[in-house]
Amino acid sequence: xxxxxxxxxxxxxxxxxxxxxxxxxxxxxxxxxxxxxxxxxxxxxxxxxxxxxxxxxxxxxxxxxxxxxxxxxxxxxxxxxxxxxxxxxxxxxxxxxxxxxxxxxxxxxxxxxxxxxxxxxxxxxxxxxxxxxxxxxxxxxxxxxxxxxxxxxxxxxxxxxxxxxxxxxxxxxxxxxxxxxxxxxxxxxxxxxxxxxxxxxxxxxxxxxxxxxxxxxxxxxxxxxxxxxxxxxxxxxxxxxxxxxxxxxxxxxxxxxxxxxxxxxxxxxxxxxxxxxxx
Amino acid sequence: xxxxxxxxxxxxxxxxxxxxxxxxxxxxxxxxxxxxxxxxxxxxxxxxxxxxxxxxxxxxxxxxxxxxxxxxxxxxxxxxxxxxxxxxxxxxxxxxxxxxxxxxxxxxxxxxxxxxxxxxxxxxxxxxxxxxxxxxxxxxxxxxxxxxxxxxxxxxxxxxxxxxxxxxxxxxxxxxxxxxxxxxxxxxxxxxxxxxxxxxxxxxxxxxxxxxxxxxxxxxxxxxxxxxxxxxxxxxxxxxxxxxxxxxxxxxxxxxxxxxxxxxxxxxxxxxxxxxxxxxxxxxxxxxxxxxxxxxxxxxxxxxxxxxxxxxxxxxxxxxxxxxxxxxxxxxxxxxxxxxxxxxxxxxxxxxxxxxxxxxxxxxxxxxxxxxxxxxxxxxxxxxxxxxxxxxxxxxxxxxxxxxxxxxxxxxxxxxxxxxxxxxxxxxxxxxxxxxxxxxxxxxxxxxx
Numbered sequence: 001x002x003x004x005x006x007x008x009x010x011x012x013x014x015x016x017x018x019x020x021x022x023x024x025x026x027x028x029x030x031x032x033x034x035x036x037x038x039x040x041x042x043x044x045x046x047x048x049x050x051x052x053x054x055x056x057x058x059x060x061x062x063x064x065x066x067x068x069x070x071x072x073x074x075x076x077x078x079x080x081x082x083x084x085x086x087x088x089x090x091x092x093x094x095x096x097x098x099x100x101x102x103x104x105x106x107x108x109x110x111x112x113x114x115x116x117x118x119x120x121x122x123x124x125x126x127x128x129x130x131x132x133x134x135x136x137x138x139x140x141x142x143x144x145x146x147x148x149x150x151x152x153x154x155x156x157x158x159x160x161x162x163x164x165x166x167x168x169x170x171x172x173x174x175x176x177x178x179x180x181x182x183x184x185x186x187x188x189x190x191x192x193x194x195x196x197x198x199x200x201x202x203x204x205x206x207x208x209x210x211x212x213x214x215x216x217x218x219x220x221x222x223x224x225x226x227x228x229x230x231x232x233x234x235x236x237x238x239x240x241x242x243x244x245x246x247x248x249x250x251x252x253x254x255x256x257x258x259x260x261x262x263x264x265x266x267x268x269x270x271x272x273x274x275x276x277x278x279x
Numbered sequence: 280x281x282x283x284x285x286x287x288x289x290x291x292x293x294x295x296x297x298x299x300x301x302x303x304x305x306x307x308x309x310x311x312x313x314x315x316x317x318x319x320x321x322x323x324x325x326x327x328x329x330x331x332x333x334x335x336x337x338x339x340x341x342x343x344x345x346x347x348x349x350x351x352x353x354x355x356x357x358x359x360x361x362x363x364x365x366x367x368x369x370x371x372x373x374x375x376x377x378x379x380x381x382x383x384x385x386x387x388x389x390x391x392x393x394x395x396x397x398x399x400x401x402x403x404x405x406x407x408x409x410x411x412x413x414x415x416x417x418x419x420x421x422x423x424x425x426x427x428x429x430x431x432x433x434x435x436x437x438x439x440x441x442x443x444x445x446x447x448x449x450x451x452x453x454x455x456x457x458x459x460x461x462x463x464x465x466x467x468x469x470x471x472x473x474x475x476x477x478x479x480x481x482x483x484x485x486x487x488x489x490x491x492x493x494x495x496x497x498x499x500x501x502x503x504x505x506x507x508x509x510x511x512x513x514x515x516x517x518x519x520x521x522x523x524x525x526x527x528x529x530x531x532x533x534x535x536x537x538x539x540x541x542x543x544x545x546x547x548x549x550x551x552x553x554x555x556x557x558x559x560x561x562x563x564x565x566x567x568x569x570x571x572x573x574x575x576x577x578x579x580x581x582x583x584x585x586x587x588x589x590x591x592x593x594x595x596x597x598x599x600x601x602x603x604x605x606x607x608x609x610x611x612x613x614x615x616x617x618x619x620x621x622x623x624x625x626x627x628x629x630x631x632x633x634x635x636x637x638x639x640x641x642x643x644x645x646x647x648x649x650x651x652x653x654x655x656x657x658x659x660x661x662x663x664x665x666x667x668x669x670x671x672x673x674x675x676x677x678x679x680x681x682x683x684x685x686x687x688x689x690x691x692x693x694x695x696x697x698x699x700x701x702x703x704x705x706x707x708x709x710x711x712x713x714x715x716x717x718x719x720x721x722x723x724x725x726x727x728x
Contacts, residue, residue: 047313049682049705052584052626053402054689055309055316056576061693128701 001181006111009076014117021148022115024155026089035080035093037073065125101136118149138249147275157243162190164207169248173278178214188218197224230266249277294594301329326587353545354453355589364552369403370573371516371563376509380416382483393472396437397444405687413698421486423701428479434687435679439468447631447674455655458531513567519555526551596636611669611728618670619677627678638666
């Protein structure tokens with residue numbers, strides 16, 4: 001059961017969606033939310049070549065960006081606390097100075113679930129996009145992560161699609177999802193994609209069995225298609241009206257991902273429904 | 280004009296190492312030891328430490344060492360007085376008023392900057408123009424190219440016309456190059472800045488049309504929108520600027536008459552520059568400097584670093600004068616590319632003097648006549664003048680190739696980042712300069728050298 005969830009805040013519409021989803025989850029489970037705002041001072045002040053006379057301007061620039069980051073973190077925390085108060089959800093906040101990925105990975109250890117906006121940019125002072133932080137979290141997280149796209153903030157729906165490929169990450173995802181309390185009140189569909197229908201069925205059935213061992217009923221689906229895995233999953237999710245997708249994140253090594261486009265990355269980039277991910 | 284008289288003996292190879300090592304440390308310490316590099320005191324300590332071997336070497340010379348140290352000290356004080364005076368005066372001028380970053384307005388800024396850079400120095404022109412230009416473009420989704428071309432033109436190539444324009448050229452002036460000599464580089468200046476402006480207008484127009492109607496969100500740190508007509512605050516500083524030009528020009532013209540009085544020229548230069556900087560300080564309202572976020576910290580930093588540069592380069596330059604002809608760099612085109620390549624990755628001021636000394640050695644051909652006469656003789660020598668022109672163009676123009684090639688480059692990047700106007704990463708910027716500047720430099724080399 002989810003007793004405490006971490007919500008990563010950075011003041012963007014993306015973290016706004018994550019906050020809305022987090023408040024809905026906390027209301028369901030009577031859980032406590034911990035809002036985490038990060039001032040990425042180490043990256044802002046990181047060394048760079050400056051040329052003669054440039055170091056003074058770098059200090060001025062660093063001070064201005066850090067001050068702005070602190071202001072934005074304080075605003076994000078204040079907004080989060082006000083929303084939680086309005087929704088009668090127990091909440092507290094943390095404001096950390098540090099590198100975003102390392103800070104989130106450290107804080108998530110003590111929480112049952114970490115909720116992040118899909119396009120959250122924790123390095124907003126120095127980068128236009130921050131896929132690096134998201135990727136590092138998904139690659140190194142030992143606890144489950146709920147990634148929320150901007151269009152999907154709010155209560156989680158009833159239909160859950162579990163994309164199961166038999167990997168250890170996928171098994172861990174099912175185990176943690178079953179233990180989270182999300183699964184008990186939802187319709188679970190376990191789907192496996194394969195060229196061979198029988199093998200795909202067999203694998204999906206193995207996923208269903210994992211749920212049944214936790215006392216949760218689930219439905220088996222095998223998907224045989226000429227489409228790519230990514231398109232097949234999205235197609236099936238749309239067909240069945242999925243509200244939430246569960247999967248193992250980055251089941252292969254980073255080296256393997258260099259050579260094969262990752263399904264996880266594709267899902268993260270294109271999803272319109274929340275993703276429950278476990279590495 | 281004080282001439283450093285090279286010693287009659289051979290400078291040992293090891294005497295070059297502190298200079299090379301110091302320049303490398305200046306380049307890499309900000310990257311690998313940023314905390315250490317933040318402190319100007321640490322920079323001064325490093326400068327002194329790097330200079331000790333050179334000082335010991337010079338003191339131990341049987342003759343001429345102390346006079347070299349003294350004349351270099353005079354050059355250093357004159358150099359810093361000029362940079363400081365231009366910095367103080369340009370920091371008291373502020374362009375205010377409502378401006379929208381259209382291609383025409385941006386091009387007008389850059390064209391003005393190209394001329395202004397030769398009058399107030401690339402640092403002064405950059406400091407004066409960069410904030411108004413950024414304010415005018417802060418709401419455009421794509422303004423990275425504006426920053427890049429500003430660095431190309433205003434922070435570098437624009438400063439080619441006078442010794443006031445760029446520190447390398449002022450160092451040349453201090454070493455005897457006549458004030459008006461750099462005007463012969465006007466065709467190269469016009470070609471490079473003209474071509475860059477044309478490319479900029481094409482790119483900016485494309486981006487402007489494509490992003491029409493799109494605006495980026497306002498950030499808390501974005502400057503307040505300027506209102507009212509375009510106006511120049513602190514315009515009185517333009518007079519003090521003319522005073523600086525007059526001081527440098529007059530002391531340059533008086534050079535030969537002052538020859539019997541050692542260091543008199545330096546004293547006059549420094550006194551004149553401090554006078555006009557002081558007048559500027561008194562006559563400029565504090566509010567104008569506040570808008571420019573004026574601070575002496577960059578000048579203190581430059582003073583600390585250049586102290587080490589000036590001391591460590593004494594034996595290095597002697598070595599190059601003596602060994603110049605044997606190093607294989609003999610033709611103007613080679614000097615252009617070699618001085619440019621080094622200016623791209625190290626600061627262009629010491630690079631200029633390094634290659635000017637090498638050119639002295641090459642033009643001298645071992646006779647010793649030019650070596651004792653300094654860069655003034657090189658500028659007057661038929662072959663030497665071509666070599667010096669190549670070194671001047673290479674050092675000034677190619678300072679734009681990376682963020683560390685010239686002082687103002689990183690200043691512009693840092694100020695742009697404060698305004699949340701996108702700037703390329705180090706290698707992203709190198710890609711811009713590789714694509715735009717290198718073909719242009721190839722053309723310059725083909726036409727002029």
